[in-house]
Amino acid sequence: DSGVTQTPKHLITATGQRVTLRCSPRSGDLSVYWYQQSLDQGLQFLIQYYNGEERAKGNILERFSAQQFPDLHSELNLSSLELGDSALYFCASSVGGTRPYEQYFGPGTRLTVT
Amino acid sequence: AQTVTQSQPEMSVQEAETVTLSCTYDTSENNYYLFWYKQPPSRQMILVIRQEAYKQQNATENRFSVNFQKAAKSFSLKISDSQLGDTAMYFCAFMKQTGTASKLTFGTGTRLQVTL
Numbered sequence: 076d077s078g079v080t081q082t083p084k085h086l087i088t089a090t091g092q093r094v095t096l097r098c099s100p101r102s103g104d105l106s107v108y109w110y111q112q113s114l115d116q117g118l119q120f121l122i123q124y125y126n127g128e129e130r131a132k133g134n135i136l137e138r139f140s141a142q143q144f145p146d147l148h149s150e151l152n153l154s155s156l157e158l159g160d161s162a163l164y165f166c167a168s169s170v171g172g173t174r175p176y177e178q179y180f181g182p183g184t185r186l187t188v189t
Numbered sequence: 190a191q192t193v194t195q196s197q198p199e200m201s202v203q204e205a206e207t208v209t210l211s212c213t214y215d216t217s218e219n220n221y222y223l224f225w226y227k228q229p230p231s232r233q234m235i236l237v238i239r240q241e242a243y244k245q246q247n248a249t250e251n252r253f254s255v256n257f258q259k260a261a262k263s264f265s266l267k268i269s270d271s272q273l274g275d276t277a278m279y280f281c282a283f284m285k286q287t288g289t290a291s292k293l294t295f296g297t298g299t300r301l302q303v304t305l
Contacts, residue, residue: 077233108292118280118295131290165234167293175222175241175286178293180234 078102079168079181087187093154096184098166100147106130106171107149108178109141113162124149125171156188191216191283195296202271203304209256210266210299212281218242222284223257223264224293229277237279240264268301276303 078101088094100107109121120133124143135141138156143149153160163185167178192215202208214223225237240248240257247255252272256265268275281296 077235106289106291110293117297118293120292120294123290123292125289130288131292133292163232167234169291171289173286173289175284175291177224177236177239178284179236180226182231182233 077179077181079166079179081164081166081181081184083184084182085185085187087189088156089189090156090158092156092188093152094156094186096151096153096164096166096186098149098151098168098181100149100166100168101179104168104170104179105147106169106176106178107143107147108167108169109135109149109151110165110167110180111162112165112183113159116162118165121151153186158188161186161188191218191221191285191294193281193283193294193296195281195299197299198297199300199302201302201304202268204271204273206271207267207269208271208301210268210279210281210301212264212266212296214262214264214281214283216262216283216285218285220285222286223255224282224284225253225255225264225266226280226282226295227275227277228280228298229274234280238266271303273303273305275301277301 121135123131170176
């Protein structure tokens with residue numbers, strides 16, 4: 076158990092819908108990262124937040140957005156869902172700051188778009 | 190942009206034997222960090238080992254060790270005394286830290302099967 080929690084574990088929804096994935100980082104961690112794992116794209120970095128502020132952005136679609144709240148939990152919002160958005164979405168956390176700490180991953184949310 | 194290449198899609202090793210997984214990367218950076226992550230059938234991503242590019246000494250964690258060749262941009266993982274529980278996908282990852290910003294760039298993974 077990494078200490079990073081993600082809810083829900085599984086999500087099945089229809090095309091065009093909107094969903095919210097939630098992540099709680101390990102106690103004491105200030106950075107949260109979101110990754111997408113799909114069969115065709117592999118593991119891809121989406122976005123990073125550090126202490127509530129966006130710090131790094133990857134190939135995140137405009138239909139996707141994220142935020143980190145004052146209690147440091149984070150949410151990833153996916154809208155106008157397409158079949159190709161079906162994937163495993165991971166949240167990871169690290170101590171953050173200017174030192175390169177390891178990232179610890181949550182169990183993931185499996186999203187299926189039908 | 191950094192790229193990470195894992196040229197072995199699948200590998201197999203017998204229990205108690207040693208296996209080496211390959212990883213190469215491309216970067217113009219001098220200071221960076223490399224990782225190996227394991228993803229068993231449960232799909233959980235588990236950190237195996239970490240290497241700082243400025244360190245010449247290869248990292249080791251129990252049965253896991255790396256061979257880091259900075260000039261060759263190579264970062265292989267050696268698993269000694271393989272166990273059935275080592276069966277998993279293994280991902281090599283590159284990280285560059287800039288201020289408080291960082292991200293992991295992953296390779297495509299190597300599926301390792303440990304057999305009796």
